Amino acid sequence: MRARALDPGDVLRLVDVLRRDREVLAPFAGRGRDTVFDTVTDANRDRLQVHLPNPYYPPKRFVFPHIQRMLRIDAASGRFEPLHDEKPRAIFGIRSCDVAGIHHQDRFFLGGAFRDVYYERFRKSLFLVNVVCTDPERDIDENCFCVCAETGPAARDHFDLQLMDLGGVFLAVAGSEAGEALFAEPFFRKATPDLVERRRRLLADVRGRFKAATSWYSAATRLITQGKVTEEAWEEVGNRCLECGGCVYVCPACNCFTVTDRKTGPETVERVRIWDACALGGFTRMAGGHNPRKAVHDRRNRRFFRKLAHYFVQRELSVACVGCGRCVNVCHGDVGMPSVVEILRRRSVQDERHEPVR
Amino acid sequence: MSPCAENPYLPKVAVLDRIVDEIRDVKTFYWHFEDPAEQEAFRRFMPGQFAQVSVFGAGEFPASLPPSPTERETFFTIRKVGSVTGALFNLKPGDRFGVRGPYGNGFPMKRYAGQNLVIVAGGIGLIPLRSCIIYAKDNRSQYEKVQIFYGARTPKDLMYREDLKRWEQASGMECHLTVDRGDETWTGHTGVVGALFKKPGVSIPVQNTTVFVCGPPVMFRFVLKDLKALGFDDRQMVSTMERYMKCGIGKCGHCCIGVAYVCTDGPVFTLEQIKKLGEEI
Numbered sequence: 001m002r003a004r005a006l007d008p009g010d011v012l013r014l015v016d017v018l019r020r021d022r023e024v025l026a027p028f029a030g031r032g033r034d035t036v037f038d039t040v041t042d043a044n045r046d047r048l049q050v051h052l053p054n055p056y057y058p059p060k061r062f063v064f065p066h067i068q069r070m071l072r073i074d075a076a077s078g079r080f081e082p083l084h085d086e087k088p089r090a091i092f093g094i095r096s097c098d099v100a101g102i103h104h105q106d107r108f109f110l111g112g113a114f115r116d117v118y119y120e121r122f123r124k125s126l127f128l129v130n131v132v133c134t135d136p137e138r139d140i141d142e143n144c145f146c147v148c149a150e151t152g153p154a155a156r157d158h159f160d161l162q163l164m165d166l167g168g169v170f171l172a173v174a175g176s177e178a179g180e181a182l183f184a185e186p187f188f189r190k191a192t193p194d195l196v197e198r199r200r201r202l203l204a205d206v207r208g209r210f211k212a213a214t215s216w217y218s219a220a221t222r223l224i225t226q227g228k229v230t231e232e233a234w235e236e237v238g239n240r241c242l243e244c245g246g247c248v249y250v251c252p253a254c255n256c257f258t259v260t261d262r263k264t265g266p267e268t269v270e271r272v273r274i275w276d277a278c279a280l281g282g283f284t285r286m287a288g289g290h291n292p293r294k295a296v297h298d299r300r301n302r303r304f305f306r307k308l309a310h311y312f313v314q315r316e317l318s319v320a321c322v323g324c325g326r327c328v329n330v331c332h333g334d335v336g337m338p339s340v341v342e343i344l345r346r347r348s349v350q351d352e353r354h355e356p357v358r
Numbered sequence: 359m360s361p362c363a364e365n366p367y368l369p370k371v372a373v374l375d376r377i378v379d380e381i382r383d384v385k386t387f388y389w390h391f392e393d394p395a396e397q398e399a400f401r402r403f404m405p406g407q408f409a410q411v412s413v414f415g416a417g418e419f420p421a422s423l424p425p426s427p428t429e430r431e432t433f434f435t436i437r438k439v440g441s442v443t444g445a446l447f448n449l450k451p452g453d454r455f456g457v458r459g460p461y462g463n464g465f466p467m468k469r470y471a472g473q474n475l476v477i478v479a480g481g482i483g484l485i486p487l488r489s490c491i492i493y494a495k496d497n498r499s500q501y502e503k504v505q506i507f508y509g510a511r512t513p514k515d516l517m518y519r520e521d522l523k524r525w526e527q528a529s530g531m532e533c534h535l536t537v538d539r540g541d542e543t544w545t546g547h548t549g550v551v552g553a554l555f556k557k558p559g560v561s562i563p564v565q566n567t568t569v570f571v572c573g574p575p576v577m578f579r580f581v582l583k584d585l586k587a588l589g590f591d592d593r594q595m596v597s598t599m600e601r602y603m604k605c606g607i608g609k610c611g612h613c614c615i616g617v618a619y620v621c622t623d624g625p626v627f628t629l630e631q632i633k634k635l636g637e638e639i
Contacts, residue, residue: 070367075415078454082365113622114366114607227636256611259604261417269415273604276611284612286602287419287440292615298637302614309636311617 022088090127096152101252130159149323233347240333245277369456405489409459416445426492480573509551552584592630
């Protein structure tokens with residue numbers, strides 16, 4: 001392990017080093033429980049905290065913005081040019097679940113037959129400083145289930161630098177060459193085997209501090225892949241869905257989008273892509289009005305099918321659920337991922353039990 | 359700008375050459391790419407593939423490719439159904455619009471070599487299948503029997519009338535037409551397209567045959583039943599699917615049916631594949 005020790009007082013100095021040549025985004029406390037990713041500035045840097053609840057609005061928007069300008073078009077001449085954003089950015093304090101979320105987006109947008117260049121440009125200029133959730137009060141929410149998703153509490157890979165608060169001292173682990181290069185800064189000290197051992201013990205302890213939420217995906221994946229989920233089970237999920245699309249917008253692994261042309265001046269148009277949600281009624285409606293997926297449970301279940309069917313897991317080699325628990329927090333109908341997995345299992349097991357004995 | 363992979367969302371500039379009326383609300387738009395190199399590259403498409411058409415300021419939509427790669431000209435046949443197709447209908451020859459593609463798997467025409475081809479189309483379902491018909495006609499020696507069955511609501515709704523005349527007279531292929539309701543000029547067959555299979559003198563070989571089916575959902579269901587009754591199995595029947603699409607390259611998520619993306623895994627599927635997708639169509 002390429003690791004160094006860091007004094008708590010020097011964490012801000014690390015942020016300042018990152019700010020020299022890039023925009024640094026970090027979670028800040030807002031009103032009540034709310035936290036939000038914001039740009040670190042001279043004015044707010046002293047309010048930076050390492051331990052605080054993970055923001056609802058996920059950091060995927062720094063690689064896949066909510067609204068992204070793709071082309072600038074001159075409507076009169078039909079000439080157009082692509083619009084790209086290559087501003088170097090760093091996310092300080094991204095949680096392990098969200099690191100896995102960005103890795104899933106990498107697999108999706110950069111894999112397959114076509115590479116998404118808009119995503120690629122954002123991703124190439126993004127530096128990730130992962131903070132391990134170690135404070136059961138402030139970091140871990142009652143709906144966190146990264147332990148089931150095997151994405152946390154400490155990410156194993158896909159970050160540039162990982163910080164872990166061992167109490168009075170931080171252990172920094174490099175996950176990339178760019179991350180390791182930061183160890184040249186004078187405030188990093190040599191890590192001792194004792195610190196590495198403390199890290200191991202703390203992680204084992206934190207794993208036991210997770211709360212009620214559990215999600216046994218493997219069973220749900222098996223039921224879905226074998227086609228054993230009954231129509232009634234899907235309907236139960238569908239009946240609880242209010243079609244708000246909230247779960248999709250807060251999900252670090254969801255990535256559907258729509259594309260539209262919008263006027264920006266008398267003769268200028270921009271082609272933009274905007275997050276879209278499979279729960280919404282118009283998602284599959286074609287011009288002319290035909291909609292192959294009409295019933296709400298068809299649409300609702302689409303999302304879980306897409307996330308859990310073995311075919312897709314194999315396609316991206318990563319599950320489209322990272323265990324962040326955001327969908328549980330925002331869902332008015334209590335059909336976040338853990339509830340759905342439970343409904344699918346309970347319903348299917350009941351049906352198996354009621355099969356007539358021959 | 360740093361070198362990145364080519365931008366797959368970037369349309370290529372096309373120039374509209376001429377517009378031909380087909381039937382009510384359906385027109386054929388002949389066009390060419392401004393850049394001749396693009397035109398050459400594009401002409402390597404396969405029957406059954408599609409392209410994304412941009413009308414700048416209105417948006418983008420997927421459109422199947424009715425020309426065959428064996429033809430010289432490139433064109434789309436479009437029904438005016440929404441805002442972007444509506445904007446396309448307002449363009450005049452000489453106007454610029456955008457095209458990117460070709461996308462999708464297309465019909466594996468080379469794999470069908472040595473087989474009988476049965477092409478069943480209803481209404482504007484003939485648009486994507488026109489490409490297969492012309493391709494088979496221009497590579498006639500590669501295929502055994504070639505039969506076309508085409509139905510429309512009325513004689514006024516028959517697509518590609520010039521082509522139909524040529525196919526009816528062409529030696530080496532059969533072309534059977536029908537309409538749901540005839541008019542005073544109509545002397546041909548009246549009835550649904552499936553009824554043509556039992557017309558006197560028609561004999562459809564079941565062995566070593568691929569059937570192409572494309573048309574509105576109702577026609578699709580009944581034709582499948584008729585073909586089943588003739589003895590065809592699900593592996594022999596191929597169709598091309600239509601879905602709301604925004605990217606054409608497997609990213610936007612709109613065209614997903616069960617485990618398949620229509621844009622990259624399709625739009626051509628055998629009936630056997632369609633049944634295994636894991637979602638009702």
